[in-house]
Amino acid sequence: MGFAKLELRVPRSSTWGKVLAEPDPYWTLDSLISELDSFQIKSPLPPPSSPPTLGTPDCRPRDGAGEDERTGVSAVRPFTMCISDDDDAEDSEGDSEESSDQSLMTGTRFSCPEADFDSEGSDYELDLEEPQIHLMDKTSLDESFLFELEREHQLKVKEEIRKKASALEAELRNENEKSFSAVARLEKHMEARREMDRRLDKQYQRKLAEALDCHLSIVQRDHEQRSQIVERRIKDDAALEEAKKKEKALHEEKVRQAKAEAEARQEAARIEEEKQKAVLEAASVSLAEHQGKDEGTSSKTILGEATWKQSEPNMAINQESPATREVAVPSTHTGVVFKAADSALKAAAERLAKYDQGSELYDKLVSSSDKDFDNYQRQIARWIRQLTGTVENVRTKSSELSNIMKDPRCPYPVSLMIFAKKILNLCENPGASFDGIAFAVGHVIVRVTAQVPAAMDFVLAEFHRSCIYTVPKFLQSFKVTNRANEYQKLIGYREENGKIESTDSYLDRVESYMKLYAALVQTEIGDIRNPHGIKEGWAWLARFLNMLPANKFTAVALEAFLKMAGFALFQKYRAQFNKMLNIISNKFLPALKAKGNADVYMIISKLETYLEKKLYLKEPNGRRLEVSLSSRLHMA
Structure with missing residues (x-):
């Protein structure tokens, strides 16, 4: 924040000197102008009897101005105005408050030392030709303190409001960021679900195709097996018929051989029967004796x-x-x-x-x-x-x-x-x-x-x-x-x-x-x-x-x-x-x-x-x- 020392050159007898300066280190130029306009409306001043000349200003002591104890002449103190720079306002906040307090404590008033203005002040002189008004009425020290306290209170309230507004803005930004993040995550999740659904659908279609292929393979294999069974059954039937034919031929051959052997056995049995005749008679006698002992059995x-x-x-x-x-x-x-x-x-x-x-x-x-x-x-x-x-x-x-x-x-x-x-x-x-x-x-x-x-x-x-x-x-x-x-x-x-x-x-x-x-x-x-x-x-x-x-x-x-x-x-x-x-x-x-x-x-x-x-x-x-x-x- 930069400071500029401005001295207003006005006649000593002018009523302008009676206006006390109450600089605000946080004011801007627009706020100063608006403040001046408000004072002009509240207390309009009568036009001066003899407007001061810019070339030779008549600077008289103002009311309440102090006199020099050594010379008895009223001391003319310059008016100090603080102009705040927006870029450096925060850095010089403490210094501005201290200077403003000192100006209020000493009751600094506007003073116009006798000095010629340079050529650049011509425009300012033209402006002063217009009717001038008081910037501020003269106030007591208590009122100044009260006004200053009220001002500080307003500043604190403004600062709190500003901080809360900043906090709310930050919170709103955070909420917006969270909302945007949640929406992004939701969209990402939805996209992932859609991708998963597509994959599951493809997988289901693949499984369905595999199951259908497996079923068709089983049906085909079953058909082949049935065909093989039918063919095997036909072969077995043919083999069985052939075996029956062979068995029949073998049986006929065996029957023929059995007949021949039976005839031979009959001849041998006839001869053997004659030899065993005596044995059979003895056996019959023994059988009769045994049957008498064992009733009903033989x-x-x-x-x-x-x-x-x-x-x-x-x-x-x-x-x-x-x-x-x-x-x-x-x-x-x-x-x-x-x-x-x-x-x-x-x-x-x-x-x-x-x-x-x-x-x-x-x-x-x-x-x-x-x-x-x-x-x-x-x-x-x-x-x-x-x-x-x-x-x-x-x-x-x-x-x-x-x-x-x-x-x-x-x-x-x-x-x-x-x-x-x-x-x-x-x-x-x-x-x-x-x-x-x-x-x-x-x-x-x-x-x-x-x-x-x-x-x-x-x-x-x-x-x-x-x-x-x-x-x-x-x-x-x-x-x-x-x-x-x-x-x-x-x-x-x-x-x-x-x-x-x-x-x-x-x-x-x-x-x-x-x-x-x-x-x-x-x-x-x-x-x-x-x-x-x-x-x-x-x-x-x-x-x-x-x-x-x-x-x-x-x-x-x-x-x-x-x-x-x-x-x-x-x-x-x-x-x-x-x-x-x-x-x-x-x-x-x-x-x-x-x-x-x-x-x-x-x-x-x-x-x-x-x-x-x-x-x-x-x-x-x-x-x-x-x-x-x-x-x-x-x-x-």
Whole structure:
């Protein structure tokens, strides 16, 4: 802020000198002019009697002006005016206030020293020619202080207002900036959302296209698979027809050979019959004595075949009279006869004949061929060992076994012999879960037989060779000699290292064979026909009760058969099956108890429990194949 010292030259006698100067360090020139105009309006002055001359101003002492104490002449003090510079107003604020305070305190008045104005003051002189007015009335010191305090108060109020206005402006600017920033962020967020929506839309369209492509691929693959299945089925049908033709030709050849062999056997049998005539007579005498001791067991039929046919008139079973047929075994086994139904013996003889022919052919192929059939044995044994009680497992293993048996590199007799032996090997060491596995094995046998019909004859022949009670037949010995071991071998005992196995071991195998046989005869698979189904099971039970005596061997076989097939027989025959159970309860069990042997009490207890608790009403565990192993675990 700059300051300029202005001295107004006026006459001493002029009334202009009476106006006190009250400079405001913050005034501007415009505010000074406006202030002067306001004073002129408030107190107009009369025109002076003699206007002062600018050239020689008459400067008189003003009222209230001080006189010089030394000379007694009034002291003329100059008028000091502060002119504020806008740029430096703030820097010189303190100095201006101090100077203004001093001027007010000393009462500085306008003074006009006698001096000539330069040429530049000509315009000012012209202006002074006009009527002059007082700038301010004379005021007291108190009023000056009050006015100054009011002025300071106004200045403070103005400053506060200015600061608040500045703060409000700053706050408004901040708010505007925040608003602009928020709007910018919102627009940016909206743009990001739009971009995200575009990306999501593209991603969704891509996924939709991928899903559609995947669906079309699946449809195409399914169509191809169905086409392959149809083609494979056509090929399989053609192969089956070809196999049937070959089998038919083979069967015709076998029949021809069987006829020739039968004629040779008949001739040999005629000669042998003449030799054994005396032996048969002695055996007949011994049989008569034995029948007198054991009533109703061997000489009297428990249930005639006529009764069985009457209960089931629609059963197409070609059987002869069920009278006991005594067949003499070769001379090395003198005193032993068969007890069985003639029809059962015929069926078993046919199966065993086929089996023997296959066995001979198998031996020739194995001995003469350079091929190694051990691989087929391992494959068949592995598929059978991996059987479980699930539908998918049984279907898969049956298909694999059928494919192996259809393999042209492995002849039919070889594959059939291996299949039958491996199936029956399961009964050698039965485990705790053998009952469930037996039903699965039954399903596999039926499924394989549907593809390879000759498989059933070989399996049944293997049953008859391993367990005579599957025929059913019984070997009756009438001579007590030291050839007991030979008799045991005839009924199925095994010899290992020169020693005959124990009776318990033999009975365990008999029980396993009968359980597997019972599981086979009651197996039913939708539209797949079982050639040795439930009708054969009913016929077996009738022949068993008609022909076989009651002892611990036959009792074990009967209990195992009823445990596995009793439910299916009851569901099929109902009242007729109850008649069979009554015969067991009234005839078979009393005859068994009459033996008086302590080792039959356990099997008698099992049969009585089966009849009393009606266990044939409960479906055996494992009879229904599970959909999967998880469902089996869930049911458990």
